[in-house]
Amino acid sequence: MPGLRAAFDRRYQQWLDRRLPSVPACRLENRRLFIFPSGAGALYGALLVVLWLTATNFENNLVFGLTFLLAGLFVIAIFHTYGNLHGLELVPLRAGNGFAGQDVDFVLEIRNDGRRPREGIRLSYAGGESCEVHLGAGEHRRVRLSVPATRRGWLDPGRLTIASVYPLGLLRVWSHVRLETRALVYPHPVASGPTRQVLPVASEAGGASVPGREEFAALESYKQGEPKSRIAWKHHARGLGLHTKHFTDPVDQRRWLDWDDFPGLDTEARLSRLCGAALAADAGPGAYGLRLPGQVIAPGSGRPHREQVLRALALFGLPEVVR
Amino acid sequence: MEPVWQIPRPALFWLLFTQVALAGLHSDHLTLWLLGAGALVLGWRIQIYRGRWRYPGPWSKAVLVLLCGGAILASYGRLHGLEPMVALLWSGFILKLLEMQRRRDALILVCLGYFVAVTQCLFSQTPGTALATLGGVFLVTVVLAALHRRAEAGYWQPLRTAAVLLGQAVPLMLILFLVMPRLGSLWTVPQPRQGATGVSDLLAPGDLSRLGASGEVAFRVKFDGAPPPHNQLYWRGLVLARFDGRNWSRIEPGPLPGPGAPRGDGAGPQSREVAVERLGAPRRYQTIFEPSGETWLFALETPVPESADVTLNDDLTLTRATPLVSRWSHSLTSWMDYRAAVEGLGDGRRAMATALPGTANPRTRTLAARWRGEVDSDAALVERVLALYNRDYVYSLDAPLLGRDSIDEFLWQTRRGFCEHFASSFVFILRAAGVPARVVVGYQGGEYHPDAGYLIVHQYDAHAWAEVWLAGRGWVRVDPTAAVAPERIQTSVADLLGGERQFLADSPLSLLRFRGIRWVDRLRLQFDYADYLWAQWVLGYEYRQERLLTGWLGAWDPWRLGFFVLGAGALALLPVLLGQLRVARRLPRPPLEQLFERYCRQLEQCGVTRARGEAPRALAERVARERPDLAAAAAAISGLLEAGVYGGAKPDLADLRRRIRRLG
Numbered sequence: 001m002p003g004l005r006a007a008f009d010r011r012y013q014q015w016l017d018r019r020l021p022s023v024p025a026c027r028l029e030n031r032r033l034f035i036f037p038s039g040a041g042a043l044y045g046a047l048l049v050v051l052w053l054t055a056t057n058f059e060n061n062l063v064f065g066l067t068f069l070l071a072g073l074f075v076i077a078i079f080h081t082y083g084n085l086h087g088l089e090l091v092p093l094r095a096g097n098g099f100a101g102q103d104v105d106f107v108l109e110i111r112n113d114g115r116r117p118r119e120g121i122r123l124s125y126a127g128g129e130s131c132e133v134h135l136g137a138g139e140h141r142r143v144r145l146s147v148p149a150t151r152r153g154w155l156d157p158g159r160l161t162i163a164s165v166y167p168l169g170l171l172r173v174w175s176h177v178r179l180e181t182r183a184l185v186y187p188h189p190v191a192s193g194p195t196r197q198v199l200p201v202a203s204e205a206g207g208a209s210v211p212g213r214e215e216f217a218a219l220e221s222y223k224q225g226e227p228k229s230r231i232a233w234k235h236h237a238r239g240l241g242l243h244t245k246h247f248t249d250p251v252d253q254r255r256w257l258d259w260d261d262f263p264g265l266d267t268e269a270r271l272s273r274l275c276g277a278a279l280a281a282d283a284g285p286g287a288y289g290l291r292l293p294g295q296v297i298a299p300g301s302g303r304p305h306r307e308q309v310l311r312a313l314a315l316f317g318l319p320e321v322v323r
Numbered sequence: 324m325e326p327v328w329q330i331p332r333p334a335l336f337w338l339l340f341t342q343v344a345l346a347g348l349h350s351d352h353l354t355l356w357l358l359g360a361g362a363l364v365l366g367w368r369i370q371i372y373r374g375r376w377r378y379p380g381p382w383s384k385a386v387l388v389l390l391c392g393g394a395i396l397a398s399y400g401r402l403h404g405l406e407p408m409v410a411l412l413w414s415g416f417i418l419k420l421l422e423m424q425r426r427r428d429a430l431i432l433v434c435l436g437y438f439v440a441v442t443q444c445l446f447s448q449t450p451g452t453a454l455a456t457l458g459g460v461f462l463v464t465v466v467l468a469a470l471h472r473r474a475e476a477g478y479w480q481p482l483r484t485a486a487v488l489l490g491q492a493v494p495l496m497l498i499l500f501l502v503m504p505r506l507g508s509l510w511t512v513p514q515p516r517q518g519a520t521g522v523s524d525l526l527a528p529g530d531l532s533r534l535g536a537s538g539e540v541a542f543r544v545k546f547d548g549a550p551p552p553h554n555q556l557y558w559r560g561l562v563l564a565r566f567d568g569r570n571w572s573r574i575e576p577g578p579l580p581g582p583g584a585p586r587g588d589g590a591g592p593q594s595r596e597v598a599v600e601r602l603g604a605p606r607r608y609q610t611i612f613e614p615s616g617e618t619w620l621f622a623l624e625t626p627v628p629e630s631a632d633v634t635l636n637d638d639l640t641l642t643r644a645t646p647l648v649s650r651w652s653h654s655l656t657s658w659m660d661y662r663a664a665v666e667g668l669g670d671g672r673r674a675m676a677t678a679l680p681g682t683a684n685p686r687t688r689t690l691a692a693r694w695r696g697e698v699d700s701d702a703a704l705v706e707r708v709l710a711l712y713n714r715d716y717v718y719s720l721d722a723p724l725l726g727r728d729s730i731d732e733f734l735w736q737t738r739r740g741f742c743e744h745f746a747s748s749f750v751f752i753l754r755a756a757g758v759p760a761r762v763v764v765g766y767q768g769g770e771y772h773p774d775a776g777y778l779i780v781h782q783y784d785a786h787a788w789a790e791v792w793l794a795g796r797g798w799v800r801v802d803p804t805a806a807v808a809p810e811r812i813q814t815s816v817a818d819l820l821g822g823e824r825q826f827l828a829d830s831p832l833s834l835l836r837f838r839g840i841r842w843v844d845r846l847r848l849q850f851d852y853a854d855y856l857w858a859q860w861v862l863g864y865e866y867r868q869e870r871l872l873t874g875w876l877g878a879w880d881p882w883r884l885g886f887f888v889l890g891a892g893a894l895a896l897l898p899v900l901l902g903q904l905r906v907a908r909r910l911p912r913p914p915l916e917q918l919f920e921r922y923c924r925q926l927e928q929c930g931v932t933r934a935r936g937e938a939p940r941a942l943a944e945r946v947a948r949e950r951p952d953l954a955a956a957a958a959a960i961s962g963l964l965e966a967g968v969y970g971g972a973k974p975d976l977a978d979l980r981r982r983i984r985r986l987g
Binding site for chain 2: 024039043044046047050051053057060061062063065066067068070071072075076077082086087113114115116120134137138165166167169
């Protein structure tokens, strides 16, 4: 009955969204916490039934007493398990960015302002790895949770599951918290071979240059082995020491990463190749620019430029804000 | 994917410790084989933990299971029955250790452990056992707590957790214990085999004297009114009417015809020869039986049982539907003045009551025949035999062994015996003379507790006497022992024979040995009283439940019980809840943080709201842009805060507070 199951899941998610809307940060209050016997709790329940039957059939009041003691233990465990999560605060700190197909990290802080240590708290995003933390009284702790990124664009990690079965494992208390945090996922990079776009463009100020003969660049102290033809003799004659003249050739190495370079591919494939090319260009010397339909990023280099290019690729064709 | 689960080191330690402890708890009914297998498995598990050995493969596991099953079958000779079942359970508990690769396995182990611990109470129900079992349950809880703790928390933390949780669970246990209804056995269950001492349904010379060696309690009785005098306390157990030349045994009695509880005048048709007339005042009492492993019960003459489980037989003894395997409390009414079978015995019954098969004891037979001719009534014959005992015989636990013609040897050679010798020879003589007679075994007398007023009947109070059928009087109790040693009936066997070597020989540590020392005797009686209360209020609680709760709640109905459970439960949980709230309360925040919050609130009133994560300095810069009039003050405050929080400086808090207040 996959249809029924899916419908149920959808209804449950809708109900959760109504009950626990997304929040910038949250404190785990009564409204947010759920508690139910765990698998071990069910086993324990079966044990209680067997013990009760034993006591009844053997008409043995000592077995009754011990059965009731264990039943009481279960009830007490409800309070302790619940108290283990109650009052904790969750604050999202930042989200790392990544490429589609990789894991993206979300960093959040879990704060215990209570007077009691909290044990065995398991945190996880759906599909991601879980991690277990223990907090001393008054301790704040940072937790890094990774979530697999499948598509480019904004990644909403969904509901954070925070759960605990401490102290006896008989009950599980949990909350599905929706924190306002998101990560930017860049397209999956695909290498596209050397780009042909090394364009000899007319020299402009600010262009890159390589050592050459055309333009005088600087006068530097003579180092052994430099050609004599380069020595600034006039300088030397004035008694200012032995120097050599250095020249450069202006080379325009600005590359253009162009949407139109990959004809015949669909949008995502183009973006993946552009992303791969951008990474390659960023690793090499020189500036690079990006031309997308309706958007041009002037050539540049450095970290902010790289971010800008990747962001444009990540969000191409997508609305800026998703939720 | 979940990482491979590794049992936390403290949990493994406590688990192994618990298994050893539970093996000790059950050592009485586990055989050496099983304990050896347990030690092997424990060693194996430790080696696995140290990385030396591996988990057993499917074949090794199968061999281990077969070995344990075979050992159980070989040692107990059967697989059904309580002892082999507990042994099986315990083996499962031990063997599961070698399969504990996931947390789930460990949890199954814990549940098995709880069950193994609790089964101890099926074998014994003394306060000591209860305490030991509680210890076992506590240890299993420690294991459960340790399984859900990280190893770094150490060995003692789980101990604390378990103690706190169980301690908080105790009030809930009490409420449930008081209120939960006891339904009674739903189906028949195997009962433990009791090697208990007690009166048996086969009486050979020397059997009862052996009971004189035991200081154990047989049962305790609490009378509703004043207790009867000592010499009337004949606790009838079994009527032994068949004699095979040496042993007296029971002819299986039928139930007394008519409704179970005839009151005085004839309620229903009764067969003439078992007709009972109950005379005088009824006497109601409650008896708490120690487990005897048998179905017969002991009661004063002509009892009427109050439990449907108990049948009144046509020889006026009581039979319980199932053997007594645990302490059991039962209320009865007896009419000690009665007449039974007054109108005569039928031929069948008369033949049974005079049968003396074989030709053993010829001398006694001759004597009986001679006396028969010399007296004119059955009653006179009885008097004559009693006079003989009174003249020439000695009452003692130390009776010589008797050969084939046991009665002849006793009467003419040894002349020394315990009650069974007298009762047996007495009935033999009467039967040989043609007078219907039978041996009755049970207990006689008892010890009154001076403070609590109940009667303690010990095993050494075991007694045998006779009942003779006399024309016009029906069955009449005759106690030959009273003829030879009247003190036995008037006071106590302990006072009479306390000096003999055999007395209490099986109970070397019994405080009864020091009855002469006043304070030791008091102590013994105090212990007995505690045991009595335990039996009354814990083991036999179902008999008091209704009366107790009716007394508390005014009536016994589901609504009141429900409200009682809710109210008492809330009271019991309140401290737990308050404790949780107390520890969940926030710690006081550092003063600088509090001041920063106040600062932000003040600024908010001035129209500048702090953005999330905005540092003090950035905030001040925004204030300078949006409220230039506050720029200087804000810059100063932000500077101080920043210096205090990040720079480690110790700002003047009062000054800072003043500055913040002045902002608004």
